[in-house]
Amino acid sequence: MRLKSPSASALLMAPGLGWLALFLVVPCAIVFLLAFFQRGIYGGVDYVLTLENFQRALDPLYLSILWQSSLLAGEATGIALLIGYPAAYAIARASQRWQAVLLVLVMLPFWSNYLIRTYAWIVLLNRKGVANEALVEWGVIAEPLSLLYNNGAVITGLVYNYLPFVILAVYASLSRLDRSLLEASEDLGAPPWRSFLRVTLPLSLPGVAAGGIFVFVLSIGNFITPDLLGGGRIQMVGNLIYDQFLTARDWPFGAALSMLLIAIMLLLLFAQALAVRRAGGQRKGG
Amino acid sequence: MSAVIGVESATRRFGNVVAVDGVSLELAENEFFALLGPSGCGKTTLLRLIAGFERPDSGRILIEGRDVTAIRPRQRPVNLMFQSYALFPHMTVAGNVAYGLEMERLAKPEITSRVGEVLEITELGELAKRKPDQLSGGQRQRVALARALVKRPKVLLLDEPLAALDRQLREQMQLELKRLQHEVGITFCIVTHDQEEALVMADRVALMQEGRIAQLGRPQELYEHPASRFVAGFIGLMNFFEGEAVGEGLSHPALGLLRGRLPEGLAAGMPASLAVRPERIVVGPAAASLDNKLHGRLLEIAYRGGDLLLQMQSTGLASPLLARLGVANVSEELSPGQELLFGWRSADSRILPETD
Amino acid sequence: MGLRLHLGLVYIFLYGPILLLMVLSLNDSGLPTAWSGFSLRWYEALAENAAIQRAALNSLIVAGASTVIATALGTLLAIGVERRRGSAALDALLFAPMIIPDIVLAIALLSFYFMLSFSLGLHSIILSHVVFNIAFACAVVRARLKHFDWAMIEASEDLGASALTTFFRVTLPAILPGVIAAALLAFTLSIDEFIIAFFTAGAGLSSTTLPMQVYSMIRFGVTPEINALATLFLLTSFTLVLFAQRLSGRRGAFA
Numbered sequence: 001m002r003l004k005s006p007s008a009s010a011l012l013m014a015p016g017l018g019w020l021a022l023f024l025v026v027p028c029a030i031v032f033l034l035a036f037f038q039r040g041i042y043g044g045v046d047y048v049l050t051l052e053n054f055q056r057a058l059d060p061l062y063l064s065i066l067w068q069s070s071l072l073a074g075e076a077t078g079i080a081l082l083i084g085y086p087a088a089y090a091i092a093r094a095s096q097r098w099q100a101v102l103l104v105l106v107m108l109p110f111w112s113n114y115l116i117r118t119y120a121w122i123v124l125l126n127r128k129g130v131a132n133e134a135l136v137e138w139g140v141i142a143e144p145l146s147l148l149y150n151n152g153a154v155i156t157g158l159v160y161n162y163l164p165f166v167i168l169a170v171y172a173s174l175s176r177l178d179r180s181l182l183e184a185s186e187d188l189g190a191p192p193w194r195s196f197l198r199v200t201l202p203l204s205l206p207g208v209a210a211g212g213i214f215v216f217v218l219s220i221g222n223f224i225t226p227d228l229l230g231g232g233r234i235q236m237v238g239n240l241i242y243d244q245f246l247t248a249r250d251w252p253f254g255a256a257l258s259m260l261l262i263a264i265m266l267l268l269l270f271a272q273a274l275a276v277r278r279a280g281g282q283r284k285g286g
Numbered sequence: 287m288s289a290v291i292g293v294e295s296a297t298r299r300f301g302n303v304v305a306v307d308g309v310s311l312e313l314a315e316n317e318f319f320a321l322l323g324p325s326g327c328g329k330t331t332l333l334r335l336i337a338g339f340e341r342p343d344s345g346r347i348l349i350e351g352r353d354v355t356a357i358r359p360r361q362r363p364v365n366l367m368f369q370s371y372a373l374f375p376h377m378t379v380a381g382n383v384a385y386g387l388e389m390e391r392l393a394k395p396e397i398t399s400r401v402g403e404v405l406e407i408t409e410l411g412e413l414a415k416r417k418p419d420q421l422s423g424g425q426r427q428r429v430a431l432a433r434a435l436v437k438r439p440k441v442l443l444l445d446e447p448l449a450a451l452d453r454q455l456r457e458q459m460q461l462e463l464k465r466l467q468h469e470v471g472i473t474f475c476i477v478t479h480d481q482e483e484a485l486v487m488a489d490r491v492a493l494m495q496e497g498r499i500a501q502l503g504r505p506q507e508l509y510e511h512p513a514s515r516f517v518a519g520f521i522g523l524m525n526f527f528e529g530e531a532v533g534e535g536l537s538h539p540a541l542g543l544l545r546g547r548l549p550e551g552l553a554a555g556m557p558a559s560l561a562v563r564p565e566r567i568v569v570g571p572a573a574a575s576l577d578n579k580l581h582g583r584l585l586e587i588a589y590r591g592g593d594l595l596l597q598m599q600s601t602g603l604a605s606p607l608l609a610r611l612g613v614a615n616v617s618e619e620l621s622p623g624q625e626l627l628f629g630w631r632s633a634d635s636r637i638l639p640e641t642d
Numbered sequence: 643m644g645l646r647l648h649l650g651l652v653y654i655f656l657y658g659p660i661l662l663l664m665v666l667s668l669n670d671s672g673l674p675t676a677w678s679g680f681s682l683r684w685y686e687a688l689a690e691n692a693a694i695q696r697a698a699l700n701s702l703i704v705a706g707a708s709t710v711i712a713t714a715l716g717t718l719l720a721i722g723v724e725r726r727r728g729s730a731a732l733d734a735l736l737f738a739p740m741i742i743p744d745i746v747l748a749i750a751l752l753s754f755y756f757m758l759s760f761s762l763g764l765h766s767i768i769l770s771h772v773v774f775n776i777a778f779a780c781a782v783v784r785a786r787l788k789h790f791d792w793a794m795i796e797a798s799e800d801l802g803a804s805a806l807t808t809f810f811r812v813t814l815p816a817i818l819p820g821v822i823a824a825a826l827l828a829f830t831l832s833i834d835e836f837i838i839a840f841f842t843a844g845a846g847l848s849s850t851t852l853p854m855q856v857y858s859m860i861r862f863g864v865t866p867e868i869n870a871l872a873t874l875f876l877l878t879s880f881t882l883v884l885f886a887q888r889l890s891g892r893r894g895a896f897a
């Protein structure tokens with residue numbers, strides 16, 4: 001597969017890489033730089049170097065928002081993993097033919113419009129929504145509950161949107177598991193639950209970690225869900241950044257927040273890569 | 287001979303295919319047994335029936351006289367060494383080996399000592415703390431062995447244990463496994479498609495064909511006295527002459543009468559094959575006194591270190607004849623194109639029914 | 643088994659809300675409280691809504707243009723990358739647009755355009771959408787290329803074909819299903835995308851995309867027209883993704 005001209009490869013990759021360089025790398029670099037400048041009086045940018053944006057970001061006010069976001073994202077991640085792992089396990093145990101179908105069905109909602117998926121929950125949960133109407137109808141409650149615009153609604157929305165992704169990530173890990181490892185475990189005397197705890201679970205952890213980290217990062221940086229389902233009361237880092245750029249017009253601060261977000265993401269990815277290396281990999285057979 | 291494993295008329299089907307067809311056999315204590323055969327003959331399925339990973343559609347599996355047909359693998363006192371080794375990648379060598387003992391809920395000190403013991407026997411002591419991906423193929427194979435042996439099963443089942451090793455290592459390990467079996471003193475049952483391997487290692491061999499046992503016996507029996515055309519062709523190299531059985535032997539369409547004794551059940555007029563091993567072919571003037579001889583031309587000589595393999599053609603032969611001569615026994619010069627006399631004693635050949 | 647039940651519940655959880663939307667969109671009264679009969683009036687209302695029509699057209703233009711560009715560049719990129727020994731840095735770059743939170747990408751692009759005093763409008767959205775679409779298109783085509791027999795290219799050249807001919811007569815036909823799958827996926831992603839479009843569209847109705855329109859409608863409250871629009875969105879996505887799935891083979895880059 002090592003074909004003769006590396007230059008041909010370079011030529012093929014050039015336009016695509018060029019686009020990415022221009023429209024991805026450069027803009028990200030700009031954001032990075034922006035974080036070190038000051039906000040201008042009228043909302044523009046004063047090219048005066050400063051670290052105050054980062055200082056502000058680490059201010060107790062914003063730190064607590066970051067902390068709250070992390071909690072919410074963490075809860076959403078945890079719930080998604082709890083629901084998603086058994087689902088992925090069930091799919092991995094199905095027959096080959098069924099697995100393909102089940103996976104597609106899981107992923108379909110994931111590829112549809114994020115706004116719409118979140119909106120569906122508004123319809124479900126708002127005061128005149130389906131859930132309340134049903135509960136009143138069946139006499140369970142007298143007055144409609146305020147199900148929307150709170151932490152629970154946001155978490156539900158996040159779990160709903162990212163569950164397919166978690167299922168996919170865990171499934172990818174589980175499906176790579178060598179069946180003969182489980183047979184060996186059984187042959188050596190382990191009952192099914194012990195085989196699960198000692199062989200399946202540890203070897204599927206990379207998938208769990210990958211899925212979890214992505215969901216966490218996507219949740220923290222989420223804007224739509226807390227905005228629509230939180231009604232402006234719940235603030236995630238994503239909302240903060242949005243506000244800085246559109247309302248407060250403090251771009252440098254928004255840039256600093258973005259850098260913080262990326263830093264968290266890179267940190268988690270790095271930690272995960274380390275953990276995977278430590279665990280010794282998942283080679284088949286062995 | 288007390289049977290440690292008994293298989294009684296076991297049958298296992300997969301859809302339309304009958305993988306194991308009413309097979310019965312017994313494995314004795316402290317013997318090295320081989321299930322041999324071409325791919326698809328059912329040997330691996332039979333092994334898995336004994337291990338418990340397959341259930342027979344009919345028939346029984348007995349271990350030390352006890353009917354275990356309905357019992358799960360983890361409760362059978364036998365252990366399987368997998369072809370791919372199936373080592374747990376996230377555990378060390380010691381961890382892998384200890385796993386089975388942990389499942390038996392033995393006390394820590396006992397586990398440690400037994401693991402140490404087995405690692406000694408399999409020469410893995412130095413590697414105890416390594417992980418599988420840090421080991422060579424041969425080392426991994428030994429870990430798989432150790433992991434199964436440490437549980438002291440009544441029978442150790444090995445699924446193509448040497449298939450993944452390279453040639454040199456394989457021949458070394460053949461003798462290693464034999465030594466191990468003697469030292470540990472339990473029955474080994476291996477599955478292999480390599481007839482040479484089976485002949486070298488096993489005390490007894492069952493050659494399987496299409497779900498049934500074609501012949502069961504000591505390696506020597508299968509080699510010297512094959513029961514059928516299939517067995518004769520599968521084990522070692524063999525020369526075949528095809529024709530019709532007659533009173534004194536085989537009537538070959540081109541070569542005429544080839545003398546030999548007809549086995550029971552083969553009557554004159556039936557299609558038959560005469561089989562003779564390459565090492566039983568005498569080449570040169572010495573062949574003149576034999577009851578079966580032919581003139582032919584030497585096509586090729588293959589020098590194999592210890593012996594020579596000669597390929598000879600004669601008018602009327604469907605395919606070239608193979609003769610094997612020890613290098614020490616060759617007195618004169620041989621070269622391709624040479625006209626030679628070759629032959630064999632009728633007692634050194636067997637006549638077999640054409641179809642099995 | 644308990645596991646299967648759990649899986650079933652998960653599917654109900656995933657599809658329940660969206661099926662609900664679909665059902666409501668056909669409800670004559672438009673309210674979740676009462677079913678007053680099957681009716682398509684909300685779809686008719688949609689069709690007559692000029693703002694929605696304009697937004698839909700804008701979305702189609704953006705999706706179409708960004709798909710064409712991204713698929714072309716992404717395919718070439720995929721071929722170039724797969725031809726050589728992989729490098730972790732390259733993979734990271736190609737992976738980046740897919741994992742960077744979209745809000746960060748959105749503000750980065752906005753800042754970029756601002757720095758260049760670049761005018762904002764449909765064109766800036768197109769340029770922005772190409773960024774993440776290249777990454778997805780590349781990933782899909784790369785997955786297809788894993789099963790590609792590279793010796794075919796050498797054989798083609800051995801038989802006298804030029805590099806260009808080889809590309810069009812050997813390479814492209816072999817990966818075409820993957821390329822089409824990539825295009826369908828890119829189109830879907832672009833049609834659905836909100837945040838980046840929102841930030842890079844600039845002011846003015848002429849550059850409002852459909853998701854942006856939906857967002858402003860939602861902020862005003864739940865209305866039956868949104869249900870109808872939502873249903874159309876969902877059906878479009880599902881159809882396109884299912885097609886893409888069939889084309890990219892058993893297990894494409896995204897299933």
